Amino acid sequence: MSSAGKYKDVCTETVARLEARFAERFKNAREAEKAVKTALHQITGAFMTPDELKRARKLLADETLPPEQALTEALRLHASTRERLPHIDAFYGALLDGLNPKSLLDLACGLNPLYLGARGYSVRGVDISGGCVSLVNDWAAARGWDVSAECRDLLCDPPLHEADMALAMKLLPVLEQQEKGAAMRLLRRVPAAMIAVTFPMKTLGGRSVGMESHYSEWFEATARGDFDILRREALFGELCYIVRRKAG
Ligand SMILES: C[S@@+](CC[C@H](N)C(=O)[O-])C[C@H]1O[C@@H](n2cnc3c(N)ncnc32)[C@H](O)[C@@H]1O
Known part of the structure; x- marks a missing residue:
């Protein structure tokens, strides 16, 4: 298999x-x-098919396209970045407002590091999709960005890079689906003082089925023991938290 x-x-x-x-x-x-x-x-x-990966690779190689256009088209090929694309600058502007991280650890990164690398962030990503990981690495190398990703399973406790801030975007429900308790086990060992945690508010098919209240009740009750919740806001259809590990 x-x-x-x-x-x-x-x-x-x-x-x-x-x-x-x-x-x-x-x-x-x-x-x-x-x-x-x-x-x-x-x-x-479900988030990115082999065919979409192939098309993204073609975009990287296409020298006739302006780099920013190629990047936008590539981000459209992963379901999670596609959902953010119409408002992606405003989304990240609001998410990271006042926090000014220079380095980011992107957990289950998908193609996110490509957007962040183009905006000047130093990013270390992890994902189980070898296709996304190699695309991120090749694209970043071609553009000279300080961005790299590793193909590792976050449930197998891989070593994690230290960073100013970690991102766990639309990840925790996917981890809990694989192993109950995995989400908090991961967040507790993240080597960054602050973490941006986000949740989808609609299914991949676009249906609203009470996800905002379901995820907020679960996350706030589960995280409270270990983390202070500094911010909670719904940004362009994504439920977003900034949390900081409690002292001591
Ligand atoms: C909903 S997507 C989110 C992608 C990205 N964080 C974003 O918001 O644009 C979930 C991602 O988690 C990855 N993933 C799922 N299980 C994982 C695991 N156990 N370890 C690492 N990555 C995982 C998938 O390959 C997919 O890229």
Whole structure:
């Protein structure tokens, strides 16, 4: 399974983790493999397909396009950055307002580091999508940005780079879906004093199903013991928090 076509670029730790989990749950190998594929689709494939990755790579190589246009078109190819695109400058302006981080640790980064690198931030990203990671690295190298990403599974406790601030954008529900308690386990070990945590307020299909109240109740109750919530606001359809680790 690990080398199967559509998911061949996914972090091998993730595939092994899911294979072990579903081998326990299903006696039948085919059913187990199908469950692994469904899970991989839900946690990574749904956000960017291999075809979209190929198109993004073409944009990087297209010397006829102005660089800013190529970047915008590439960001449109990942579901999470696509949702932010119509208001992305205003979104980040408000999210980071007054905080002035120079370096960012972007957890489950998708293509976010490309936007941030173009705006002059130093970024270290982590994601299980090998396709996104190599695109980020190649694009950043071509533009000379201080941006790099690693293909690692955040549930396997990889080493994390220190930064002025960490980003956990639209990530925590995806982690909790994979392992209950994983979200807070990760946030507690993030080596940055402040973390921007965001949640989607609509499904990938665009439906509003009470996600804002559901996620805010869960997050505020769960984070309160370890973090001070400095800010909470809904920015352009994304529920955003800035939290700081409690002293001591
Ligand atoms: C909803 S997208 C968010 C992407 C980005 N943070 C953003 O907001 O633009 C979720 C991302 O989490 C990644 N992901 C899912 N499970 C992960 C894990 N266990 N470790 C690292 N990345 C993971 C997916 O590949 C996907 O890029």
